[in-house]
Amino acid sequence: MTAQIVVLGGGTGGTLLANRLRHQLSSEDAQITVIDRDDRHLYQPGLLFLPFGLARPTRLVRSRSAQLRPGVEFREAEVDHVDLEERKVGLRDGGSIPYDVLVVATGASLAPEETDGLSDPSDTVHTFYDLEGAQRLAAALARFEGGRIVVNLVDMPIKCPVAPLEFSFLADWYFTKRKIRDRVDITFVTPLDSAFTKPACARALGGLLAERRIDLVTEFNTGSVDGAGRRLVSYDERETGFDLAVVVPLHTGAPFVGSSPGLGDALGFVPVDQHTLQSKARPEVFALGDSADLPTSKAGSAAHFQGEVLADNIVAYLRDKPLPASYDGHTNCFIETGFNKALLIDFNYETEPLPGHFPGRLGLPLLAESRLNHLGKLTFEQIYWHGLLPGRTLPFIGRDMPERGKRRQTTEGGG
Amino acid sequence: MPKATYAGREVEVNDEGFFVDPAEWDEAMAPEIAQAEGIPTLTEDHWRVLKFMRTEYTEKGEGPTVRVLGKTSGVSIKELYQLFPKGPAKLAAKIAGIPKPRGCI
Numbered sequence: 001m002t003a004q005i006v007v008l009g010g011g012t013g014g015t016l017l018a019n020r021l022r023h024q025l026s027s028e029d030a031q032i033t034v035i036d037r038d039d040r041h042l043y044q045p046g047l048l049f050l051p052f053g054l055a056r057p058t059r060l061v062r063s064r065s066a067q068l069r070p071g072v073e074f075r076e077a078e079v080d081h082v083d084l085e086e087r088k089v090g091l092r093d094g095g096s097i098p099y100d101v102l103v104v105a106t107g108a109s110l111a112p113e114e115t116d117g118l119s120d121p122s123d124t125v126h127t128f129y130d131l132e133g134a135q136r137l138a139a140a141l142a143r144f145e146g147g148r149i150v151v152n153l154v155d156m157p158i159k160c161p162v163a164p165l166e167f168s169f170l171a172d173w174y175f176t177k178r179k180i181r182d183r184v185d186i187t188f189v190t191p192l193d194s195a196f197t198k199p200a201c202a203r204a205l206g207g208l209l210a211e212r213r214i215d216l217v218t219e220f221n222t223g224s225v226d227g228a229g230r231r232l233v234s235y236d237e238r239e240t241g242f243d244l245a246v247v248v249p250l251h252t253g254a255p256f257v258g259s260s261p262g263l264g265d266a267l268g269f270v271p272v273d274q275h276t277l278q279s280k281a282r283p284e285v286f287a288l289g290d291s292a293d294l295p296t297s298k299a300g301s302a303a304h305f306q307g308e309v310l311a312d313n314i315v316a317y318l319r320d321k322p323l324p325a326s327y328d329g330h331t332n333c334f335i336e337t338g339f340n341k342a343l344l345i346d347f348n349y350e351t352e353p354l355p356g357h358f359p360g361r362l363g364l365p366l367l368a369e370s371r372l373n374h375l376g377k378l379t380f381e382q383i384y385w386h387g388l389l390p391g392r393t394l395p396f397i398g399r400d401m402p403e404r405g406k407r408r409q410t411t412e413g414g415g
Numbered sequence: 416m417p418k419a420t421y422a423g424r425e426v427e428v429n430d431e432g433f434f435v436d437p438a439e440w441d442e443a444m445a446p447e448i449a450q451a452e453g454i455p456t457l458t459e460d461h462w463r464v465l466k467f468m469r470t471e472y473t474e475k476g477e478g479p480t481v482r483v484l485g486k487t488s489g490v491s492i493k494e495l496y497q498l499f500p501k502g503p504a505k506l507a508a509k510i511a512g513i514p515k516p517r518g519c520i
């Protein structure tokens with residue numbers, strides 16, 4: 001019998017998983033359908049560069065369906081709910097699609113409405129986490145002639161947790177280049193107790209912030225954003241003033257996940273086994289990427305490693321075999337630090353980001369600024385469209401975290 | 416591992432004062448831990464949150480973050496900050512004898 005595999009979401013994770021599955025399963029084995037609400041696939045890492053005029057909006061978007069291999073069906077529709085009992089996906093247009101295997105890959109949604117004042121229209125409050133916001137911010141930065149810029153993430157989890165830091169570094173570069181850096185204060189405001197969640201990384205990044213004259217405000221839990229009064233107010237009633245605020249709103253899972261009984265947790269993410277990516281509620285349901293409740297970064301690179309694991313597991317599941325493949329939490333990200341440099345970090349569930357080189361002794365420097373890493377970050381865009389999405393197994397960038405080339409140090413686990 | 420004594424019993428805590436073994440905790444210890452953290456008396460509202468934290472921990476193996484508390488405990492985030500000023504999830508976890516919520520990756 002031909003199995004019906006339905007993938008919700010045709011973003012990074014859904015696309016690369018569907019393509020890998022199509023490669024591994026014949027058309028008799030399975031019919032594969034990807035459902036997404038639109039046919040515009042956005043290269044989200046580009047949103048970081050857009051506000052500084054370093055990326056063009058039209059170049060960041062391509063057709064979703066064009067990224068899918070022949071034999072993968074694309075359906076443009078808004079998912080309304082999942083009925084776990086009946087094994088059906090309900091669509092907003094009234095349609096209903098039955099499944100034998102369901103993959104939730106609908107990513108994370110922005111929820112500015114969960115923070116007082118953040119969804120009020122304002123000339124002073126911005127975000128770069130969606131295309132419209134990033135474009136509006138580009139215009140606001142171009143007009144900015146001096147004053148205080150506050151970069152704030154309201155709370156974890158967020159996509160690409162280093163992006164707000166990268167934004168701060170790029171802002172330093174941008175205003176230096178415009179020769180008005182002396183007139184601009186940049187303050188990074190975080191609910192965490194240091195610049196980043198991972199201690200080894202927090203130290204390296206904290207040092208860089210100081211070097212770039214970026215102020216750091218920690219343990220600030222934004223309760224409300226007052227665009228007219230130009231201030232962030234924390235739940236414990238501290239205030240941070242600004243002339244321009246760049247705020248990364250709270251994230252939730254896709255709203256239908258929360259409203260489909262049994263599918264999601266309190267924040268709308270799908271609880272899955274950390275290693276097999278199988279739903280804790282149902283054996284025939286899986287999730288990958290930002291939509292899953294995994295304790296690792298919500299990043300495209302993580303979705304890529306998860307996709308490789310998940311394809312093997314779904315093939316085994318269809319053949320009634322035990323799930324063979326195990327995701328280790330592997331994530332890596334380039335951290336753009338401005339002035340054509342970047343840092344690279346690589347880690348998994350158990351191992352903190354370590355210094356050394358990636359993926360082996362002669363590779364890219366880890367946890368250190370370099371020009372090579374900046375080029376790596378730029379190259380990632382081409383790899384994304386031509387290697388990652390098609391579901392190719394990329395040389396050197398495997399699912400398991402590499403140990404070669406890393407220096408295990410006594411400084412690890414210091415905080 | 417450092418030790419602390421609450422309600423006359425010695426328990427193991429980590430460097431930040433969180434219980435190493437949540438099973439060592441009992442309700443009689445909570446008021447003392449709270450006092451050490453600057454909360455003079457535990458009201459009914461405090462207890463509602465503390466009990467919720469314990470149940471969540473027992474069911475899920477992890478304490479909830481502030482945001483999840485605000486959505487699921489029936490106490491709003493604003494009130495949570497009034498009850499546990501320095502950081503509700505962290506403080507309530509400490510007083511309830513469960514590990515510090517991870518919440519952030």
Ligand SMILES: Cc1cc2nc3c(=O)[nH]c(=O)nc-3n(C[C@H](O)[C@H](O)[C@H](O)COP(=O)(O)OP(=O)(O)OC[C@H]3O[C@@H](n4cnc5c(N)ncnc54)[C@H](O)[C@@H]3O)c2cc1C
Pocket residue numbers: 008009010011012013014035036037038043044045046047048077078079080105106107108128129130159160163254256288289290291298299300301302303332333334
């Ligand atoms: C500013 C920024 C910078 C980033 N930088 C990096 C980086 O440098 N490196 C890196 O690795 N990652 C980066 N990321 C993160 C990366 O883009 C995401 O982690 C990745 O895209 C996650 O893939 P996904 O498949 O889980 O979700 P997505 O790619 O977001 O796909 C989810 C899809 O689901 C669809 N969908 C949602 N709800 C519904 C519904 N109800 N009905 C139908 N369709 C629906 C959406 O339309 C979307 O296409 C960045 C993200 C941002 C925002």
